[in-house]
Amino acid sequence: MKITLKDVAEKLNISVSTVSRVVNNKSYVKPETREKVKKALEEMNYSPNLVARSLKNKSTKTIGIIVPDISEVFFTYLIKGVDDILSRNGYTIILSDTGENPEKEELYLNLLLEKQIDGVILATVNVNKESKALDRLFNNNIPVIFVDNLPNIKRNYDSVIIDNSKASYMAVEHLINLGHRRIGIITGKLEETTGYERLMGYRKALMDNGIKIDENLIRVGDFKEKSGYENMRSLLEIEDKVTAMYVASSKMTYGAVKAIRDAGLRIPEDIAVVGFDIHDNSGLISPAITTILQDEESIGKVAAELLLKRLQDEGEKRYQKIVLEPCLEIRESCGYKNIKTKASK
Amino acid sequence: MKITLKDVAEKLNISVSTVSRVVNNKSYVKPETREKVKKALEEMNYSPNLVARSLKNKSTKTIGIIVPDISEVFFTYLIKGVDDILSRNGYTIILSDTGENPEKEELYLNLLLEKQIDGVILATVNVNKESKALDRLFNNNIPVIFVDNLPNIKRNYDSVIIDNSKASYMAVEHLINLGHRRIGIITGKLEETTGYERLMGYRKALMDNGIKIDENLIRVGDFKEKSGYENMRSLLEIEDKVTAMYVASSKMTYGAVKAIRDAGLRIPEDIAVVGFDIHDNSGLISPAITTILQDEESIGKVAAELLLKRLQDEGEKRYQKIVLEPCLEIRESCGYKNIKTKASK
DNA sequence: AAAAAATATCAAAACGTTTGCAATATTGCT
DNA sequence: AGCAATATTGCAAACGTTTTGATATTTTTT
Numbered sequence: 001m002k003i004t005l006k007d008v009a010e011k012l013n014i015s016v017s018t019v020s021r022v023v024n025n026k027s028y029v030k031p032e033t034r035e036k037v038k039k040a041l042e043e044m045n046y047s048p049n050l051v052a053r054s055l056k057n058k059s060t061k062t063i064g065i066i067v068p069d070i071s072e073v074f075f076t077y078l079i080k081g082v083d084d085i086l087s088r089n090g091y092t093i094i095l096s097d098t099g100e101n102p103e104k105e106e107l108y109l110n111l112l113l114e115k116q117i118d119g120v121i122l123a124t125v126n127v128n129k130e131s132k133a134l135d136r137l138f139n140n141n142i143p144v145i146f147v148d149n150l151p152n153i154k155r156n157y158d159s160v161i162i163d164n165s166k167a168s169y170m171a172v173e174h175l176i177n178l179g180h181r182r183i184g185i186i187t188g189k190l191e192e193t194t195g196y197e198r199l200m201g202y203r204k205a206l207m208d209n210g211i212k213i214d215e216n217l218i219r220v221g222d223f224k225e226k227s228g229y230e231n232m233r234s235l236l237e238i239e240d241k242v243t244a245m246y247v248a249s250s251k252m253t254y255g256a257v258k259a260i261r262d263a264g265l266r267i268p269e270d271i272a273v274v275g276f277d278i279h280d281n282s283g284l285i286s287p288a289i290t291t292i293l294q295d296e297e298s299i300g301k302v303a304a305e306l307l308l309k310r311l312q313d314e315g316e317k318r319y320q321k322i323v324l325e326p327c328l329e330i331r332e333s334c335g336y337k338n339i340k341t342k343a344s345k
Numbered sequence: 346m347k348i349t350l351k352d353v354a355e356k357l358n359i360s361v362s363t364v365s366r367v368v369n370n371k372s373y374v375k376p377e378t379r380e381k382v383k384k385a386l387e388e389m390n391y392s393p394n395l396v397a398r399s400l401k402n403k404s405t406k407t408i409g410i411i412v413p414d415i416s417e418v419f420f421t422y423l424i425k426g427v428d429d430i431l432s433r434n435g436y437t438i439i440l441s442d443t444g445e446n447p448e449k450e451e452l453y454l455n456l457l458l459e460k461q462i463d464g465v466i467l468a469t470v471n472v473n474k475e476s477k478a479l480d481r482l483f484n485n486n487i488p489v490i491f492v493d494n495l496p497n498i499k500r501n502y503d504s505v506i507i508d509n510s511k512a513s514y515m516a517v518e519h520l521i522n523l524g525h526r527r528i529g530i531i532t533g534k535l536e537e538t539t540g541y542e543r544l545m546g547y548r549k550a551l552m553d554n555g556i557k558i559d560e561n562l563i564r565v566g567d568f569k570e571k572s573g574y575e576n577m578r579s580l581l582e583i584e585d586k587v588t589a590m591y592v593a594s595s596k597m598t599y600g601a602v603k604a605i606r607d608a609g610l611r612i613p614e615d616i617a618v619v620g621f622d623i624h625d626n627s628g629l630i631s632p633a634i635t636t637i638l639q640d641e642e643s644i645g646k647v648a649a650e651l652l653l654k655r656l657q658d659e660g661e662k663r664y665q666k667i668v669l670e671p672c673l674e675i676r677e678s679c680g681y682k683n684i685k686t687k688a689s690k
Numbered sequence: 691a692a693a694a695a696a697t698a699t700c701a702a703a704a705c706g707t708t709t710g711c712a713a714t715a716t717t718g719c720t
Numbered sequence: 721a722g723c724a725a726t727a728t729t730g731c732a733a734a735c736g737t738t739t740t741g742a743t744a745t746t747t748t749t750t
Contacts, residue, residue, distance in 0.1 A: 002485060004706055015730045020708060027709090028727055030716095045481070050459045051399045052706035055735050060396060062439075062460075070428070076421045083415065083442050092460065094407075095440040097428050114395045115407075115437065136392070140347060254627045278627075282599045285629045349736055360700045365738060372739090373697055397736035400705045 003046045012040055023048060054116065062092045063119045063307060064112035068100040073250075073279050074296050075123065078147065081300020082121055089308055091118070102126040109133035119143040119307045121300075127151050127192055143310035145303045150193045156319040158310065160303040162294040164194055167326035168201025171246045171274040171292050176209050178334055180244035180272060184217040186231045186256060187248045195220070198248040198276075217242060221252050228255025236263050244272040244334070253278060253289065257333075272334040287332035294326050348391045357385055368393060399461065407437045408464045408652060409457035413445040418595075418624050419641050420468065423492065426645020427466055434653055436463070447471040454478035464488040464652045466645075472496050472537055488655035490648045495538045501664040503655065505648040507639040509539055512671035513546025516591045516619040516637050521554050523679055525589035525617060529562040531576045531601060532593045540565070543593040543621075562587060566597050573600025581608050589617040589679070598623060598634065602678075617679040633676035644669060 005023070009016045014033070021029050022037040023046075029037075040046075054060040065082055067075040083093055094117060096108040105126050110133045112120060120137065122144055130153060137144055138155065146159040168185075175183050185202045188195030199218065206213050219235060221227030228247060232255065235242060245260075247253040253275030260271055267273050267287055278291035302322055310316065350368070354361045359378070366374050367382040368391075374382075385391075399405040410427055412420040428438055439462060441453040450471050455478045457465060465482060467489055475498060482489055483500065491504040513530075520528050530547045533540030544563065551558050564580060566572030573592060577600065580587060590605075592598040598620030605616055612618050612632055623636035647667055655661065 002706095006706075016707085017709075017731080018729060020706095021729090024708080028729085030728055033728080047455065047459050047481070049400075049461060049706050051396050051405060051461050052735090053708075054396045055394075055400055055705090055737090056707045056709090058735075071418075071421045071425050073416075076416045079440070080416050080442065083440070087441070092439055092441075092456065094437055095424070095428065096432070096437075097425065110392065111437065114392050116394060116396050136390070250627075254629060257629060280627065282595075282623075282625065282630055284599060284602060284634075285627055286631060289629075347736095350738095351736075361737085362701080362739075363699060365736095366699095369738080373699090375698060378698080394736050397705090398738075400707090400736080401738045403705075 002049070003044045004049065005046075008037070008040045008044050008046055011044065012036060058116075059118055060116050061090055062094055062115070062117050063121065064094045064096065064108070064115070064117045065121045066096045066098060066105060066108055066112075067123045068098055068125045070095065070097045074148070074277060074294075077296035078123070078300040078303075081297035081302075082304045083300075084297075085301050085304035085308070098125060100125045102129065106131060106133045109137060113137055113140065113142065117142070118311055119145070121145045121147060121303050121307060123148045124151050125149070130154075141314065143307055145307050145310075147299055147303050148194065152191075158306055158319050158321070160299050160306060160322045160324065161193070162299070162324045162326045164197035164326075165201035165204065167276070167292045167294070167328075168198045168246065168248065169205045170326065170328045171276075172202050172205035173209070174290070174328055174330070175244040175246065175272060175274060175334065176205065176211070178244075178272065181211055182214070182217065182240065182242045183211075183244045183246060184219070184235050184242040185246045185248065186219045186221050186228055186235075186252050188221060188223040188252070190220060195223075195248070202246060221249075223249045223252060225251040225255040228252030229259045230255075232256035232259035233263070236260070236265075242271065244274075246274045248276045250275065250277040250279075252276075253291070257289070267333050268335040274328075274334060289333045290331045291329055292326050293329050295324065299324060347394070348389045349394065350391075353382070353385045353389050353391055356389065357381060403461075404463055405461050406435055407439060407460070407462050408466065409439045409441065409453070409460075409462045410466045411441045411443060411450060411453055411457075412468045413443050413470045415440065415442045419493070419622060419639075422641035423468070423645040423648075426642035426647075427649045428645075429642075430646050430649035430653070443470060445470045447474065451476060451478045454482060458482055458485065458487065462487070463656055464490070466490045466492060466648050466652060468493045469496050470494070475499075486659065488652055490652050490655075492644055492648050493539065497536075503651055503664050503666070505644050505651060505667045505669065506538070507644070507669045507671045509542035509671075510546035510549065512621070512637045512639070512673075513543045513591065513593065514550045515671065515673045516621075517547050517550035518554070519635070519673055519675070520589040520591065520617060520619060520679065521550065521556070523589070523617065526556055527559070527562065527585065527587045528556075528589045528591060529564070529580050529587040530591045530593065531564045531566050531573055531580075531597050533566060533568045533597070535565060540568075540593070547591060566594075568594045568597060570596040570600040573597030574604045575600075577601035577604035578608070581605070581610075587616065589619075591619045593621045595620060595622040595624075597621075598636070602634070612678050613680040619673075619679060632678050634678040635676045636674055638672045638674050640669065640672070 005016045005019045009019045018029055019037055021027050022034050063086060086093055098104040102125055113136055119142060146157055150159055172183060187199040190196045203213060219231035221231050245256060247256045260267055265271055273289060275289045275291040278289045350361050350364045354364045363374060364382055366372050367379050408431060431438055443449040447470055458481055464487060491502055495504055517528060532544040535541045548558060564576035566576050590601060592601045605612060610616055618634060620634045620636040623634045
């Protein structure tokens with residue numbers, strides 16, 4: 001059976017509070033009793049009941065992390081970063097996978113609240129709808145850190161993202177520098193900040209370089225591979241063909257590359273490609289795809305650190321939006337090789 | 346502030362227990378009071394404190410899952426499967442990443458115990474050392490389900506794995522059927538069942554087919570890419586070279602493929618390759634690597650279901666070892682194309 | 691109309707901690 | 721020795737639930 005403070009207290013014929021105090025290294029307790037108790041604790045194999053402690057302390061030392069799909073590399077690295085920081089600070093993480101379902105997200109937020117988590121890191125899929133669950137969290141003063149995607153809500157909030165506009169800017173500028181003028185883009189849903197901002201960066205890069213924007217070269221996908229394939233295929237039907245593509249998500253990039261190949265065109269000779277979030281852990285994709293990278297693990301770490309800060313000084317009410325730098329990793333799909341540039345601050 | 350049962354009880358001038366009963370739909374309560382209470386609950390925005398409930402009920406409806414590295418595809422899919430089953434059964438999962446560190450694993454097991462989790466799904470890295478933490482879990486009757494890797498301990502336990510020996514057998518037999526006789530293997534650490542069993546299957550396949558085993562063609566790596574590369578390179582130095590390779594982990598496969606390419610050899614023309622766990626979500630690796638696949642998500646689901654079963658009838662003391670079938674997916678790296686076979690029961 | 695049975699409610703204990711306050715023990719000082 | 725200061729311990733309340741046993745109310749049966 002499970003040993004409790006009471007058990008060891010009785011065994012030693014002392015009070016529970018004293019035992020508790022040695023467990024927590026708190027307050028005064030005579031050195032010899034402390035030793036005696038420690039020994040008994042050890043012998044009886046005492047292990048504290050953290051749920052009881054949580055009830056008393058009103059802190060579970062647990063945070064919730066909600067992601068749309070844990071099997072996406074982006075989120076696994078993100079979680080890795082979060083876990084790294086939080087676990088070393090004595091926190092435990094509860095993981096929830098919403099399967100990109102806003103109702104599930106709502107459900108889990110409520111569940112986490114009921115579980116009395118101390119905070120939440122949230123990669124939301126619920127960008128527009130106002131969320132009752134979210135309101136509840138805010139009302140209960142549970143810090144929430146948004147990552148990846150920003151919701152469209154009235155109140156202020158903390159968030160950690162990358163500069164999506166700049167990411168696109170870097171990608172497109174790279175293509176321009178290589179001499180391309182007809183550059184197409186496949187971005188993601190415009191309701192999501194990621195999709196929208198990435199398109200904005202594309203526009204800006206072209207404008208800044210005096211290239212007229214051809215709306216016909218702009219396609220909006222849904223981040224999935226299929227939409228990458230199909231949008232690319234339709235782009236290839238334009239007579240005045242693109243010479244370069246910027247595709248704003250990994251899966252869409254895979255789709256686009258396949259469409260290009262299926263059309264019998266070569267990369268980079270016929271069309272140069274810059275992708276997004278292409279982590280090729282096999283290192284076997286050829287040509288290696290030049291890509292915008294975000295340091296997902298850092299995003300996770302920074303989010304975790306921000307959360308920790310919020311947990312420390314509850315008073316702080318100024319919300320932060322932390323924007324990390326993306327990075328353009330030049331690989332082979334634009335005709336260059338082995339040059340790696342990184343955005344500077 | 347947080348609303349408690351007491352708050353709504355006082356508001357309605359009734360007892361806490363009645364309110365509790367309507368919250369839990371338990372026992373008798375007069376229809377009209379029930380309605381009255383429900384309304385108040387709703388209005389006051391009551392949300393139960395699950396930690397208090399857990400303390401009373403001695404069940405947290407939470408399970409822990411411990412993996413060596415959450416950023417490995419294998420584990421992300423595994424977790425996905427576990428999460429799917431458990432979340433739909435009202436359980437919440439606490440995720441811990443040990444970073445392949447046995448001490449951390451020990452630490453987390455203890456932490457989970459203290460957090461009063463109801464059960465654990467464990468992909469251990471601690472195959473040999475006897476674990477005090479593990480003993481504690483067993484002593485406290487917390488069900489533990491092992492996945493992927495089996496520990497070398499005295500007591501019986503539940504586990505869900507694939508038939509690693511059969512996996513190798515299928516891989517090697519495939520190569521033999523294609524006419525290969527000099528087939529090399531790079532397996533993983535032999536202390537781990539995965540490494541050991543996979544080697545055994547290789548041996549058996551050769552023996553069953555009357556091919557003499559050349560110990561010189563057997564290499565033992567550590568599952569990492571580098572060991573794949575180096576072992577492959579050393580294999581290529583043998584004068585009577587292999588015509589086919591079987592590499593028993595994804596990363597080692599990537600390494601081996603690179604070594605083969607770096608040596609100026611072609612796949613599959615010069616050397617055929619069967620890999621392991623090669624999930625190419627880009628679909629862009631060429632030639633696509635023929636591979637043994639395990640259905641990680643199913644492993645997760647089956648493990649979760651087994652755990653649920655254990656949680657239901659605590660009495661059950663017969664431990665189970667559930668062995669799932671691997672599958673050989675024939676892609677391009679052995680010279681065949683688009684033929685897919687699946688192991689039958 | 692009284693007794694028995696069923697229904698509805700409540701008070702209090704319990705889950706395993708932590709902690710403020712009070713009580714007691716020890717020490718140092720004069 | 722006497723007192724104040726300090727160190728050590730214990731008691732009891734609290735955290736928010738669930739649940740048992742008791743009591744109160746209503747309904748049914750005779």
